[in-house]
Amino acid sequence: xxxxxxxxxFFGHGKRTFHAVRDVSFSIDRGQSFGLVGESGSGKxxxxxxxxxxxxxVARVSGKMAVAQEVLLRDRSREFRRRVQMVFQDPFGxxxxxxxxxxxxxxxxxxxxxxxxxxxxxxxxxEVGLDASFRFRYPHQISGGQRQRVSxxxxxxxxxxxxxxxxxxxxxxxSVQAEVLNLLMRLKREHGLTYILVSHNLAVIAxxxxxxxxxxxxxxxxxxxxxxLRDHTPDMPYTRxxxxxxxxxxxxxxxxxxEFA
Amino acid sequence: xxxxxxxxGVPLLRVEDLHVSYNTPTGLVRAVSGVSFELGREKLGIVGESGSGKxxxxxxxxxxxxxxQVRANRLEFEGTDLLNASQRTMRDIxxxxxxxxxxxxxxxxxxVMTVGSQIExxxxxxxKSSKREARERTLEMLRxxxxxxxxxxxxxxxxxxxxxxxxxxxxxxMMIPKxxxxxxxxxxxxxxxTVQLQVxxxxxxxxxxxxxxxxxxxxxxxLIASFCDRILIMYGGKVVxxxxxxxxxxxxxxxxxxxxxxxxxxxxxxxxxxxxxxxPAWLATxxxxx
Numbered sequence: 149x150x151x152x153x154x155x156x157x158f159f160g161h162g163k164r165t166f167h168a169v170r171d172v173s174f175s176i177d178r179g180q181s182f183g184l185v186g187e188s189g190s191g192k193x194x195x196x197x198x199x200x201x202x203x204x205x206v207a208r209v210s211g212k213m214a215v216a217q218e219v220l221l222r223d224r225s226r227e228f229r230r231r232v233q234m235v236f237q238d239p240f241g242x243x244x245x246x247x248x249x250x251x252x253x254x255x256x257x258x259x260x261x262x263x264x265x266x267x268x269x270x271x272x273x274x275e276v277g278l279d280a281s282f283r284f285r286y287p288h289q290i291s292g293g294q295r296q297r298v299s300x301x302x303x304x305x306x307x308x309x310x311x312x313x314x315x316x317x318x319x320x321x322x323s324v325q326a327e328v329l330n331l332l333m334r335l336k337r338e339h340g341l342t343y344i345l346v347s348h349n350l351a352v353i354a355x356x357x358x359x360x361x362x363x364x365x366x367x368x369x370x371x372x373x374x375x376x377l378r379d380h381t382p383d384m385p386y387t388r389x390x391x392x393x394x395x396x397x398x399x400x401x402x403x404x405x406x407e408f409a
Numbered sequence: 410x411x412x413x414x415x416x417x418g419v420p421l422l423r424v425e426d427l428h429v430s431y432n433t434p435t436g437l438v439r440a441v442s443g444v445s446f447e448l449g450r451e452k453l454g455i456v457g458e459s460g461s462g463k464x465x466x467x468x469x470x471x472x473x474x475x476x477x478q479v480r481a482n483r484l485e486f487e488g489t490d491l492l493n494a495s496q497r498t499m500r501d502i503x504x505x506x507x508x509x510x511x512x513x514x515x516x517x518x519x520x521v522m523t524v525g526s527q528i529e530x531x532x533x534x535x536x537k538s539s540k541r542e543a544r545e546r547t548l549e550m551l552r553x554x555x556x557x558x559x560x561x562x563x564x565x566x567x568x569x570x571x572x573x574x575x576x577x578x579x580x581x582x583m584m585i586p587k588x589x590x591x592x593x594x595x596x597x598x599x600x601x602x603t604v605q606l607q608v609x610x611x612x613x614x615x616x617x618x619x620x621x622x623x624x625x626x627x628x629x630x631x632l633i634a635s636f637c638d639r640i641l642i643m644y645g646g647k648v649v650x651x652x653x654x655x656x657x658x659x660x661x662x663x664x665x666x667x668x669x670x671x672x673x674x675x676x677x678x679x680x681x682x683x684x685x686x687x688x689p690a691w692l693a694t695x696x697x698x699x
Contacts, residue, residue, distance in 0.1 A: 187601035321458040321628065323685035326671035330681045348601070355673035355682070378676050393602040394675070396635030402610045405603055 149178040149342050150199070150310065155211035157191070157198050157366075168194045168207070170367040176359075178309075181336065181343040183353035183360030183374075185390075191366040192346045196312050199344070200234050215310065230260050233303035237315035239295035243287040249273075250283045253302045260306055272301040276331060293324035300331065304339075313345045317352065329355060350394045354378060362387045364408060420447035421590055421622045422470065422507075425483035429465045429474055429646075440465040440477070442646040448590065452616065452623045454637035454654065456630055458668075462646040463626045467592045470624075471509055472499050486590070505535040508583040510612075512595040514575025518567040524551075525563035528582045535586040550581040554611050573604035580612055590622045598627070609636055630657070630668060642668075645692045664691055 157169035169191045176182045184192040197203050199213060201224040213220040215228060233256070236242035243252055253272055257265045273283060276297040287295055296316060303311050316332070317325040329352065335341060347353050353360050354377050361371045362384070370384040382388050386408045392401050429441040441462040446453070457463045468474050470484065470491065484492045486506055494502070511517040519527055528550060529543040538546075544563075551559035554577040567575060576596060583591060593612070597605035613636070616623050627633050633640055634657040642650045642665045650662035660666055667685035 187603070322630070322668060323458060323671050326673070326682040327684055329673060330684065333679065333681065349673075351673045351675050354675045355677060355679060380675075389603060391675075393606050396631045397606060397609055397613075398635065399610060399613065402606050405607060 149180070149216055150174075150176040150182075150344070151212075151214045152195075152199065153212040155195065155198060155209070155213065157194050157203060158208040159206070168366050169198065170365070172211075172361075172363075172366075172368050174361055174368070174371060176342060176344065178342055179336075179340050180359065181345060181357040183357035184344065184346045184363060185348065185350060185353050185360055186363035187348060187390075189365075190363040192363050193314055194366075195363075196234070196314055196344060196346050200232060200312055201228070226260070230306045231308055232310045232312065233306060233308040234312040234314065235296070235299045235303050235316050238319055239292050239299060240287075240319075242299055243295055245287055248284050248286055249278075249290070249298050252287075252298060253305055256302060257305045262306070268305050272305045275304060275335065276301045277327075291324075292320055293328060296320065296328050297331065300328075300335070304335065307339075308341070310342045310344070313343055315347055316345070318347065318349065325352075332356065350377065350391060362390065419487070420449050421487060422448040423483055423485045424448075424466075424470070425481060427466065427469060427479070427481040427484060429462070429469050429477050429479050431477050439646050441469065444641075444643070444646075444648050446641055446648065446651070448622045448624060450620045450622050451639060452613075452625060452637040454625045454627065454633035454640040455643060456627055456633045456640060457643035458628060460645075461643040463643050464594050465646075466643070467509070467594050467624060467626050470592060471503055471507055473509070501535075504531060504583075504588065505586045506588055507590040507592065508586065508588040510576075510579050510583050510591060510593040510596045513599045514567065514572060514579050515599075517579060518575060520567055522566075523563070524565050524567065524570065524578050528578070528585055531582045532585045546585060547581075550585050551578075553584075553615065554578070554581045555607075556581075572600050573608055576600060576608050577611060580608070580615070584615055587619070588621070590624070591616070592624045592626070594626045595628070596625075598629070605632075630672065647692070649691060662691075663688065 153173050155169055155172040159166045159168055172195055174182065184195060186192045198209050203209055204222050215232060218225065218228060220228065250269055253269050254265050257268055262268060269283065270280065273280065278294060278297055282290065282294065317328050320328060336343060345353065345356050354374055358374055359371065360374060360377065362369045364386055369386050370382060372382060376382060380391060382391060389405060425445045427441055427444045431438045431440060444466055455463045455466060465474060469479050472491065479492065481492055484490065486502060525547055528547045532543050532546055548559045548563060551562055556562050556574060556577055562570060562574065570578065597608050600608060625633065625637055634654050637654045640652055640654050640657060641648045642662065644664050650660055650665050652660055660669065670683040671685050673682060
């Protein structure tokens with residue numbers, strides 16, 4: 149479904165060039181969830197944005213990317229833009245503050261000149277568990293979890309096959325996170341969606357994904373099955389350290405931490 | 410190591426029936442309603458979701474709740490009444506007796522002062538020392554928080570250091586007047602997980618070495634359970650449960666159990682996570698289950 153070969157991303161020019169993504173390759177089957185995990189600055193979000201075509205104006209992107217046998221060009225096709233949708237991290241920054249929920253959700257449908265927009269908005273809201281009373285509210289009138297549901301509804305309205313999820317729950321309380329993760333799992337089952345999930349939280353990745361890549365300094369350190377993560381048997385020392393750290397505070401383990409540069 | 414459960418001897422801090430409320434155009438908001446606890450020389454965690462009143466509890470202790478009505482039966486630091494203390498006394502207490510580590514070093518450090526002069530300022534406010542001694546003490550402190558090039562960092566501005574180093578600088582600044590209590594409000598939430606633990610280790614070592622009390626405010630249950638000695642769980646401005654950190658998994662209150670259950674786990678499968686069902690009765694019943 150998704151095939152990425154030798155992806156490199158450079159920001160800036162000349163001496164100030166920053167090599168943000170280094171030779172990243174992976175492929176994902178239809179209906180799978182793929183996790184990208186790493187610390188801040190590891191390049192995981194940049195990979196997602198490069199795939200979505202959000203970087204072509206601000207960075208140099210090279211490598212081969214294909215989605216459903218369609219080789220991606222610098223200017224993405226209309227079909228790609230319908231087929232691939234994205235949910236962003238910050239539910240406060242990613243919804244237009246002066247648009248109603250209705251306007252926000254309907255916008256992609258208008259862009260893609262879909263029919264029966266009214267019906268589609270109602271259905272999308274229903275699917276993310278928001279009743280019709282939310283339709284004409286503004287983002288500041290609803291909670292963080294509800295906003296993230298609106299973002300998901302906006303992604304669903306074009307009837308996509310792939311949703312790119314960039315830290316979709318890291319700004320939410322854990323009880324709300326559980327609701328949003330459950331919603332994402334249900335939508336995946338019902339629509340046969342393919343997900344790429346970017347997160348710094350190994351437990352969220354373990355819960356949602358079948359396969360994951362661990363990134364560090366722009367490169368993939370290790371790609372493994374979720375089972376390997378659950379068994380606590382990653383191959384690379386960097387991943388093992390990340391795993392140890394995510395298990396909680398352990399004074400003795402911290403002294404053994406190494407710098408991976 | 411640390412005193413577990415009952416706090417030994419005279420507690421450093423005593424809070425009894427603390428209320429913090431705000432008058433807003435839409436009515437009175439009760440941020441904290443009836444919180445009581447004691448703090449000894451230990452690591453006390455306060456955990457809760459956003460809006461539970463955990464930060465307001467921490468800020469009320471230092472009198473940092475501008476515009477709020479704060480009342481309590483008792484709010485004492487080693488016998489000194491913090492509620493009715495004069496501004497002068499409070500200025501003396503803040504920093505020297507009780508100090509606070511804020512969440513984000515990016516916003517809590519002064520961007521136009523060098524790291525060295527900020528830490529020195531914290532020292533000089535509370536002691537009559539020479540500039541030279543302040544500099545020495547500052548460098549010593551930077552070494553104590555495991556900063557490898559203290560001389561370089563001393564001259565650096567906050568934007569020139571990483572998030573993890575920024576938070577170590579905050580710790581250095583708060584520790585240099587040798588307070589008895591540190592209130593840390595989400596001190597490492599903005600940091601990557603490995604850096605977070607390294608910063609906590611620095612804090613932990615200093616607290617044990619100096620026999621201080623720590624109030625650690627966080628939304629991260631796992632982190633609090635592994636880092637602290639004792640935990641208060643807050644919901645809707647109240648402490649709904651308190652327990653030893655090691656016994657968090659045996660928590661009895663349905664809210665605490667609900668919070669623990671809705672966390673995805675590394676080992677768990679992909680089944681739906683149990684969703685927290687909020688019971689209005691949690692807000693009605695005062696006091697705590699012990």
